[in-house]
Amino acid sequence: MLRLDGIRKSFGATQALKGVSLELSRGEVLALIGENGAGKSTLMRILSGACLPDGGAMELDGRPFEPGSPEDARSGGVAMIYQELNLALHLTVQENILLGAESARFGWIDRSASRARAREALAQLGHGAMDLGRQAGACSVAEQQVVEIARALLGRPKVLIMDEPTSSLTQADAERLFSVILRLRSQGVSVIYISHFLEECTRVADRFTVLKDGETVGSGGMREARPGHLLALMTGREVKDLFPKTEHRPGRAVLEVRDASSAPRLRRASLSLRGGEIFGLAGLIGAGRTDLLRTIFGLDRLDAGEVCVVGSPACRSTPRERWRQGVGFMSEDRKEEGLMLNLSLADNLTLAKMPSFGRFGSVSSARQAAAAARWIQVLGIKCRGASQPVGELSGGTQQKIALARLLEHPARIFLLDEPTRGIDVGTKVEIYRLIGELAGSGKAVLVVSSYLPELLGLCDTIGVMSRGELAAVRPRSEWTEAGILRVATGAAISR
Amino acid sequence: MSVAIPPRLRRLMVRVGPFLGLIAVIVLFALPGETRGYFLTFHNFKIIFIQTVIVAIGALGMTLIIISGGIDISVGSTVALASVVGALLIQRGWSTPAVVLATIAAGGLVGLANGAAIAGLRMTPFIITLGTLGVARGAAKWLGDNQTVNYDSSPINGWMTTANPFAYTLPAGVWVALGLAVLTAWMLRCTVLGRHIFALGSNEATARLCGIPTVRLKVLVYVLGGCFTGLAGLFQLARLRQGDPTVAVGLELDIIAAVIIGGASLSGGVGGVLGSMIGALIMSVLRNGSQQMGWPTYFQEIIIGLVIIAAVFIDRLRQGRKA
Numbered sequence: 180m181l182r183l184d185g186i187r188k189s190f191g192a193t194q195a196l197k198g199v200s201l202e203l204s205r206g207e208v209l210a211l212i213g214e215n216g217a218g219k220s221t222l223m224r225i226l227s228g229a230c231l232p233d234g235g236a237m238e239l240d241g242r243p244f245e246p247g248s249p250e251d252a253r254s255g256g257v258a259m260i261y262q263e264l265n266l267a268l269h270l271t272v273q274e275n276i277l278l279g280a281e282s283a284r285f286g287w288i289d290r291s292a293s294r295a296r297a298r299e300a301l302a303q304l305g306h307g308a309m310d311l312g313r314q315a316g317a318c319s320v321a322e323q324q325v326v327e328i329a330r331a332l333l334g335r336p337k338v339l340i341m342d343e344p345t346s347s348l349t350q351a352d353a354e355r356l357f358s359v360i361l362r363l364r365s366q367g368v369s370v371i372y373i374s375h376f377l378e379e380c381t382r383v384a385d386r387f388t389v390l391k392d393g394e395t396v397g398s399g400g401m402r403e404a405r406p407g408h409l410l411a412l413m414t415g416r417e418v419k420d421l422f423p424k425t426e427h428r429p430g431r432a433v434l435e436v437r438d439a440s441s442a443p444r445l446r447r448a449s450l451s452l453r454g455g456e457i458f459g460l461a462g463l464i465g466a467g468r469t470d471l472l473r474t475i476f477g478l479d480r481l482d483a484g485e486v487c488v489v490g491s492p493a494c495r496s497t498p499r500e501r502w503r504q505g506v507g508f509m510s511e512d513r514k515e516e517g518l519m520l521n522l523s524l525a526d527n528l529t530l531a532k533m534p535s536f537g538r539f540g541s542v543s544s545a546r547q548a549a550a551a552a553r554w555i556q557v558l559g560i561k562c563r564g565a566s567q568p569v570g571e572l573s574g575g576t577q578q579k580i581a582l583a584r585l586l587e588h589p590a591r592i593f594l595l596d597e598p599t600r601g602i603d604v605g606t607k608v609e610i611y612r613l614i615g616e617l618a619g620s621g622k623a624v625l626v627v628s629s630y631l632p633e634l635l636g637l638c639d640t641i642g643v644m645s646r647g648e649l650a651a652v653r654p655r656s657e658w659t660e661a662g663i664l665r666v667a668t669g670a671a672i673s674r
Numbered sequence: 675m676s677v678a679i680p681p682r683l684r685r686l687m688v689r690v691g692p693f694l695g696l697i698a699v700i701v702l703f704a705l706p707g708e709t710r711g712y713f714l715t716f717h718n719f720k721i722i723f724i725q726t727v728i729v730a731i732g733a734l735g736m737t738l739i740i741i742s743g744g745i746d747i748s749v750g751s752t753v754a755l756a757s758v759v760g761a762l763l764i765q766r767g768w769s770t771p772a773v774v775l776a777t778i779a780a781g782g783l784v785g786l787a788n789g790a791a792i793a794g795l796r797m798t799p800f801i802i803t804l805g806t807l808g809v810a811r812g813a814a815k816w817l818g819d820n821q822t823v824n825y826d827s828s829p830i831n832g833w834m835t836t837a838n839p840f841a842y843t844l845p846a847g848v849w850v851a852l853g854l855a856v857l858t859a860w861m862l863r864c865t866v867l868g869r870h871i872f873a874l875g876s877n878e879a880t881a882r883l884c885g886i887p888t889v890r891l892k893v894l895v896y897v898l899g900g901c902f903t904g905l906a907g908l909f910q911l912a913r914l915r916q917g918d919p920t921v922a923v924g925l926e927l928d929i930i931a932a933v934i935i936g937g938a939s940l941s942g943g944v945g946g947v948l949g950s951m952i953g954a955l956i957m958s959v960l961r962n963g964s965q966q967m968g969w970p971t972y973f974q975e976i977i978i979g980l981v982i983i984a985a986v987f988i989d990r991l992r993q994g995r996k997a
Contacts, residue, residue: 478883499885510883517883519876521943530873531884533866540865584884 180205180369181244181257181338186235188221195221197393198235203338208360208370210384210401212377214413214603218393219373223340226371227259228252239337256337260344262601264323268316273297275315276329300329303366304359320464321352328359332368339363340371343601345379349463349629350664357383375603376630377406389413414605421608422636425615429456429639431489433623434506434592436475438484445470447484448649450642452592452623457614459638459655460627462667467647468627469511472594475625476508477501488592502531507590509581511597511627513574517581520570524562525551527569528584554583559609575606582610593617595626599633611637631660643667691988692936692952699956703963713966717840724834726958727847728753728906728913728922732929733936733950734851734858735785735902740933741862742895743875743942744799746788749903750925751810754918756780756907758814760830761823761917770829777911778904784810785900789893807926814919823917834912847909854902859947871895875942927982928957935985956981 181203188196196218203209213219225232228246237244239255246252249259266275273293282292294311301309306325315323324344331339341360345353360370360383374380380387381401388398389412397412434452439445444467452458460468473479475486477496485494488504496504510517518527525547529536536550537543551565558579562572569577578598585593598614599607614624614637628634634641635655642652643666651666704713712718732749739746760777768776784806791802817823833846862868873881874891882888911917934940935956936949960981964974 476883497885497887498883499887502885508883510879516877516879519873519880519943522872522876526869526873527880530869530880530886533869537864537866540867542864542866542869544864 180240182236182238183222183226184236184238186222186225186237187233188225188230189233195393196225196232198395199390199393200395201388201398203369203371205337205369206364206367207386208364208372208384210380210387211371211373211390212380212387212409212413213390214605217390217413217603219390220342221393222390223259223342223371223373226252226257226338227340228257253334253336256335257340258331258334258336258338259340260324260327260331260342262343264320264327266315266323266326268314270315271311272309272313272315272318272326273311275326276300276333278330280333296333297329300332301325303332303362304329305362306359319352321348321355324348324356325359332363336368338369338371340373342373343375344372345374345376349465350631351463351668353379375601377409378632381406391415410604413603421604421611422633423608423612423615425612425619427455427457427615427618427639429453430621433489434475434625435485435487435489436471437487439471439474439481439486440483441470441474441479442482444647445474445479446647448644449484450649450652452625454591454623455618455621456640457618457624457626457638459634459641460625460644460649461629461631461634461641461663462644464629466644466667468644469596470647471644471649472508472596472625472627475501476506476594478508502588502590505588505591506594507531507585507588507592508594509585509596509598511600513577513581518569518577521568523566524555524560524569524572524580525565527580528554528587531584532588550587554580554587558583558613575602578602578606578610582613591622593622593624593626595624597627597629599628599630631663634663635660689937692949692956695935696952696956696959699959699963703959703966706967708968709963709966713963716842718962720844721836722955722958722962723844723848724836724913725962726954727834727851728909729925729928729932729957730851730951730954731854731902731906731909732925733932733954734854734947735899735906736926736929736933737858737936737938737945737947737950738862738871738895738902739799739899740930740938740940741875741942741945742871742892743878744792744892744895745930745940746785746803746896746899746903747800747926747930748784748788748803748806748810749906749929750922751807751814752781752784752900752903753907753910753922753925754920755784755810755814755817756904757911757914757921758818758823758917758919760908760911761825762817764825764828764830765823773828773830774908777908778901781904781907782897782901785896785898785903786893788900789896792896793889793892811919818917818919820919822919825916830908830912831915832912834909847912850905850909854905855947855951862947867894872943875944877943928978929954931978931982931985932957935981940986953985 183199183201186196186199199222211219224230228249228251244255246255267278276297277293282289282296297311298307301307304325315326344356348356363370372384384401386398387401387404389396389409391413430453432451433454436448436450438447438449440447448471462468470479474481477498481495487494488506491504493500514520528551529547533542536546548565555562560579561576569580598610617624635658638655640652641655641658642649643663644650645667703709736746756777759780760773763773763776788803788806791797792799835845870886870891873886874888878888910921914921932953933945933950935953938945960978961974964977
């Protein structure tokens with residue numbers, strides 16, 4: 180039904196797409212796989228009308244398809260759900276679904292017709308019971324995504340493109356999304372599903388297409404594909420071990436958290452983190468994992484309890500003091516919190532210890548640049564140089580810079596919130612190796628992740644949070660994915 | 675607008691854009707017959723420089739505030755307040771250094787109030803400074819008993835003098851503005867304080883995460899800005915030779931325009947002293963040139979309004995369209 184042949188696109192000197200071909204039949208789910216920078220986003224931007232290709236042919240239902248704008252694409256039958264949700268958070272669910280396509284007569288909103296259409300779109304997704312009058316901002320991320328999909332369905336699309344739809348969902352919400360996708364498929368809607376998570380693609384997709392460096396390097400039936408084969412196609416090399424094993428042995432405790440509570444979520448969490456230990460925190464989104472890290476670091480108020488870095492007397496501290504005690508925090512949100520996008524790599528790397536780059540309050544930009552150059556080399560950061568603004572770099576590269584800030588400090592205790600979210604497999608492996616090496620050199624790492632194989636592959640100890648409480652802490656060997664999920668969903672709480 | 679401007683070209687535009695603007699307006703006024711003989715003389719530029727001092731010093735403070743992600747629209751009123759305070763103190767026979775310090779402190783206090791309210795109570799800078807705009811203007815009128823405050827004489831009067839127009843010397847005000855500009859540029863580029871101000875404006879959450887005391891820093895930025903405004907008030911006093919509570923209405927718009935023309939972004943994290951100073955010069959050249967062309971004041975106002983809109987539009991072009 181949809182055919183792309185030899186699509187090419189350049190931005191200035193960089194050739195983003197060198198010849199991409201792809202086929203999609205009616206009622207089929209196609210997984211589009213590739214590392215960051217492989218050209219997936221550019222391809223989808225072309226399909227959804229956000230930019231024009233330099234060459235190649237696109238066909239929809241046997242007719243040439245050349246959308247000049249997103250409106251064009253939508254009326255042609257191609258709708259896109261972006262990774263970042265685009266809702267007007269102050270408007271209601273119904274208003275959001277009908278935004279730009281209101282049922283109206285001479286400018287007067289026809290209430291009953293609006294209600295019926297919004298209801299119908301939600302019912303198509305199996306969410307017919309959703310409260311239409313609720314403010315979108317008051318809905319969970321998963322619900323907001325449903326609203327966004329419902330809005331796309333209003334135009335009766337033939338092809339629905341979803342870009343990393345599960346990146347901010349919990350496992351349970353992701354399951355619900357998969358059933359929505361399967362439902363759409365049975366109604367004859369074709370879906371292009373972009374994801375970094377291979378097992379997800381195996382779950383929902385019928386076929387796959389792998390992009391690498393702007394070219395199609397392989398495609399086929401999802402059922403016959405082995406993950407190792409897909410990884411090899413994506414990276415161009417065999418990925419033998421996703422979680423490189425490094426020798427490390429937990430030593431003495433370096434951080435003690437006792438009954439830490441912080442309104443509104445975190446309730447009486449206790450843990451002890453040892454040097455040379457990788458401690459994983461699992462749990463659903465909203466279970467209080469991020470809150471625990473932020474409270475430890477002093478970004479959120481510690482309402483009750485104690486957080487003590489061994490060797491320093493203070494049991495509640497500001498972020499400034501935590502850095503001095505050797506604690507570093509990496510935010511889960513690179514864009515909003517982790518990095519200053521319009522400032523240089525060097526500034527971003529050294530912000531937490533600026534005064535040490537000069538005397539009497541001055542800062543030597545040469546010394547800053549030298550520090551940055553060292554990490555660029557050590558971590559293999561792909562950039563033009565220490566003065567390049569980080570906003571111009573890819574997600575994986577940005578993540579390395581955020582991590583390098585902690586290394587540069589240098590921190591002894593690493594608090595890492597979703598360190599591999601939204602980055603490509605190659606960089607993920609590098610970050611896993613780095614975390615392993617940190618533990619190997621006696622550093623303590625506390626890592627939050629929603630990706631269970633990652634926690635099980637990486638950590639020595641895993642704690643599962645549920646409804647603001649740290650419900651269970653056990654060595655990795657005593658955990659399975661199912662076991663973690665049971666505790667996380669509150670099905671079994673044991674201490 | 676799907677035209678993607680390559681980053682390198684965009685950065686070049688940011689750097690040389692204000693220069694080109696300045697050259698353009700100078701050429702514009704140097705060519706017509708009415709002004710050709712006079713416009714490009716040292717004497718005229720001396721006047722332009724003197725006319726720029728107040729906006730330039732105000733723009734230094736505003737540059738800090740805008741880079742930090744804030745805005746201060748109370749500047750005009752604060753200038754008036756500082757000038758009235760200065761005049762009253764001269765009347766009372768205070769020594770010149772004491773008057774200078776007190777005027778700067780008056781501006782600094784208004785800045786402290788702004789900063790404390792914005793950082794401490796987490797309120798929007800625009801609203802808070804809109805409030806102080808009224809408060810400071812009222813206080814100036816109250817102190818001055820609703821009229822201008824006159825005094826016999828003071829050495830301060832000489833700092834902005836245009837007497838002796840054909841001497842090849844510049845009055846103190848110009849040198850002070852120039853010196854402070856160099857100092858501020860150095861501070862922004864090469865000190866921890868300066869880099870932290872950029873960080874604060876670029877992403878406040880990151881700054882907090884990296885252990886920068888954001889509340890204290892924000893208050894400090896507004897206090898520094900207020901001190902610059904107080905000093906601008908002192909030169910306002912020197913220029914009029916009296917304290918006038920009704921002076922400098924709308925001055926903040928000229929100052930903000932100068933900073934934006936100079937390449938700063940209203941969303942924070944971007945900006946520079948050199949750009950702001952050129953922006954201030956562009957504003958003065960426009961005023962000076964329009965006067966010499968014999969254009970009526972309403973026409974000048976329209977032109978300057980359009981220039982501000984153009985500057986903001988160029989700012990948008992520079993930033994590109996972010997998806």
